[in-house]
Ligand SMILES: NC(=O)C1=CN([C@@H]2O[C@H](COP(=O)(O)OP(=O)(O)OC[C@H]3O[C@@H](n4cnc5c(N)ncnc54)[C@H](OP(=O)(O)O)[C@@H]3O)[C@@H](O)[C@H]2O)C=CC1
């Protein structure tokens with residue numbers, strides 16, 4: 505039998521769709537899954553693509569079915585399973601084979617796995633894939649990390665399966681070792697912020713203005729034709745307009761308000777802190793999911809504390825809806841600026857030389873945060889790759905145009921007791937970032953008072969301690 509050009513392990517949601525995508529683009533592919541029933545089901549449902557697929561039930565058979573040197577995509581549950589799968593696979597591999605972890609790995613695991621194979625004749629690629637089920641099947645955004653040489657060997661097949669934005673493939677080699685998985689992690693961190701901000705606006709419309717899910721869906725539908733045009737806004741409209749087949753009520757009203765999370769949002773925040781970058785909107789989004797999971801505690805607190813009464817509804821509803829649209833755009837700019845700032849710091853720390861315009865470019869299609877907006881970020885970073893997004897000329901203009909709306913929306917929500925942690929943190933980020941003289945002088949004075957930590961003087965004179973009384977810390 506003709507050997508396959510590539511192999512894929514893991515026929516879950518992502519792996520099975522990626523395998524069909526690879527087969528459809530004319531690549532012969534061998535597939536394997538831990539539970540063989542999934543392999544049988546996958547093959548039985550592969551239809552016209554069966555001729556391109558070699559289903560295998562043992563790893564030995566799987567490896568033998570691929571032409572060496574073998575590129576093998578591992579698309580399974582992240583974490584320990586990947587180490588186990590690599591250990592089980594390695595004895596069958598030969599010189600030049602590449603293991604490509606395409607799951608949502610923690611980039612620190614990716615660096616460890618990469619280093620573990622550095623002195624062997626095998627190669628490791630850590631590859632972020634975004635786009636969910638549909639993206640995997642018809643074109644995801646792909647973020648590759650590893651050696652440039654290993655990238656050259658898989659570039660053709662990955663380009664063939666990736667999403668295209670105006671014919672431009674949404675795949676790129678982003679740097680050595682953990683670069684691809686780091687960028688995917690921050691992609692997800694931004695995704696968390698985007699989703700949280702959309703949910704906060706939904707909360708204002710539902711609980712503040714008393715609108716139905718259908719009405720709110722219509723608002724998001726209108727916004728999707730404007731500057732907020734994006735996949736997440738598009739699916740928000742669809743989700744809000746869907747009816748529950750069991751009760752006939754809006755589906756969204758029948759879903760428990762407890763959001764899951766698998767780790768990438770939390771890692772984004774941890775790494776932002778590690779790099780010393782303020783990623784407050786992403787932090788707020790992760791904290792929002794944590795609070796959402798504390799459902800019974802929240803219900804109890806509501807009975808004890810009650811809910812604040814709503815502030816008077818804005819009289820001009822159309823003007824307020826326009827404010828909400830602009831507020832979401834402004835806050836989104838803050839979240840993306842923070843995500844890119846984290847990547848910029850990590851790039852320096854890990855010497856990856858991450859290409860910011862390329863990252864924005866490959867996120868324009870295929871991935872969950874895909875949007876028109878990312879095309880504008882691509883242009884901004886192409887002109888000016890090394891600055892905070894919010895001070896690039898185009899985005900500075902957008903912030904100046906929309907931050908008033910964000911301020912009015914946050915003010916209304918705060919006065920009404922409607923939680924808007926991500927929107928308000930984006931606003932506070934703008935306000936802190938653009939204030940040349942902040943208030944940390946007082947913090948420095950306090951630190952010097954209690955710990956003789958010293959400070960810099962505004963006049964540059966050399967007297968690094970204050971006259972605090974005890975005399976101990978006086979310079
Ligand atoms: N769903 C999504 O939208 C996206 C998911 N991802 C990432 O892709 C990866 C796969 O996700 P997804 O397809 O959704 O997950 P699924 O739950 O649909 O599938 C999980 C797959 O992992 C396999 N698996 C689990 N544990 C082991 C193990 N110990 N050894 C070998 N195989 C194992 C399962 O095999 P078995 O059938 O035997 O249980 C199955 O093939 C994850 O890292 C996920 O974070 C990335 C982007 C988007």
Ligand SMILES: O=C(CO)[C@H](O)[C@H](O)COP(=O)(O)O
Pocket residue numbers: 608634635636692695764765766767768769872
């Ligand atoms: O990577 C993805 C999208 O880009 C996955 O859907 C991921 O599972 C999303 O993260 P979480 O499950 O933590 O919400």
